[in-house]
Amino acid sequence: MNDSPAHPKRLGHGRLRLLVGGVSAVVLAAASLTLIGNANAEADRTVTSNSTGTHNGFFYSYWKDSGNVTMKLGAGGQYSVQMSGINNFVGGKGWKPGSSRTVNYSGNFSPNGNGYLALYGWTTDPLIEYYVVESFGSYNPSTGASRLGTLTSDGGTYDLYRTQRVNQPSIIGNATFYQYWSVRQQKRTSGTITTANHFNAWSKAGLQLGKHDYQIMATEGYQSNASSNITVSEGPIGPNPTPTVTQPTTPGPVPTTPSGSGTCKVTNSLSAWNTGLTDNITITNTGDSAISNWSLKFTLASGQKITSGWNANYSPTSGQVTATNVGHNGSLPPGGSTTIGFQASHSGDDSAPSGFSLNGAACS
Secondary structure, rough: OOOOOOOOOOOOOOOOHHHHHHHHHHHHHHHHHHHHHHHOOOOOHHHHHHEEEEOOEEHHHHHHOOOOEEEEEEOEEEEEEEEEOOOEEEEEEOOOOOOEEEEEEEEEEEEEOEEEEEEEEOOOOOOOEEEEEEEEOOOOOOOOOOOOEEEOOHHHHHHHHEEEEEOOOOEEEEEEEEEEEEEEEOOOOOOOEHHHHHHHHHHHHOOOOOOOEEEEEEEEEOOOOEEEEEEEOOOOOOOOOOOOEEEOOOOOOOOOOOOOOOOOOEEEEEEOOEEEEEEEEEEEEEOOOOEEEEEEEEEEEOOOOEEEOOOOOOOOOOOEEEEOOOHHHHEEOOOOEEEEEEEEEEOOOOOOOOEEEEEEEOOO
């Protein structure tokens, strides 16, 4: 399919009939090559169930957990998606393995609720799911997460985040893993993504990728009827201006009392819908000494189960849960606070967690 035809031999000097004969031969040869090229192009394909594979020189992936999604694979890197009554779907065309390639894409995207248009991929060792979000719908995927910095690249500014998924589907089955995010502030549905800039920005923020698996220009929908028509291609490697990476101001070192257990205050900001909820929990140290290496215990309502979280590690995912600090928020000075959060499913009871205690001390 990607074979190039041999270069035709140059015509030498000769009589007119030989020249005409040679031209005729070249025309016939070109026509034959055109027919062969058309024969090698794959016909459009419609995909309606979970699968991966190749089509017209591109890797494709289709994954859903429920609902109806029609993905049509067209010429080259073109595909279209129409969702109806879905819970979660992600799919698109790209490459396997992924890399720091430059990606060009164009088309249209209608989220019709909660959806993303993103360069999306996975690595193993460590297991990482990553997104370079170019456009999104009613829900910003960075909501509730702590911003690790910003990246200026390809004519826009991206906010950098990390979140955690707990015992959720992955390319190796259900697992607990981190998600890395670059979320573009100026939404768009066509352009160029200099992927290396995002990988380098994540690395500077302490977010390390592993061995690349697949990488696609993806359409994702969550409880929405998103649709898209996207064409993706690999861009040339050219001059790459140094991207600007800005990290949040880090306060100076704070004296800490190892494993301190000062008093605390907890406030909830909960948002629920028919089958799920998100909760942002602000922990404030109301004591006189710093608290380090903290763990916050609380109890979820019956039927609730954490599906993803940010700014803390959560275990287990239901019942009495313990949230422990991550690297950037491990110390709470007197009067200091940090906000953590999670997304959970529920079976009808969408009430807030209860019974908060920090390092064994009850919180108000």
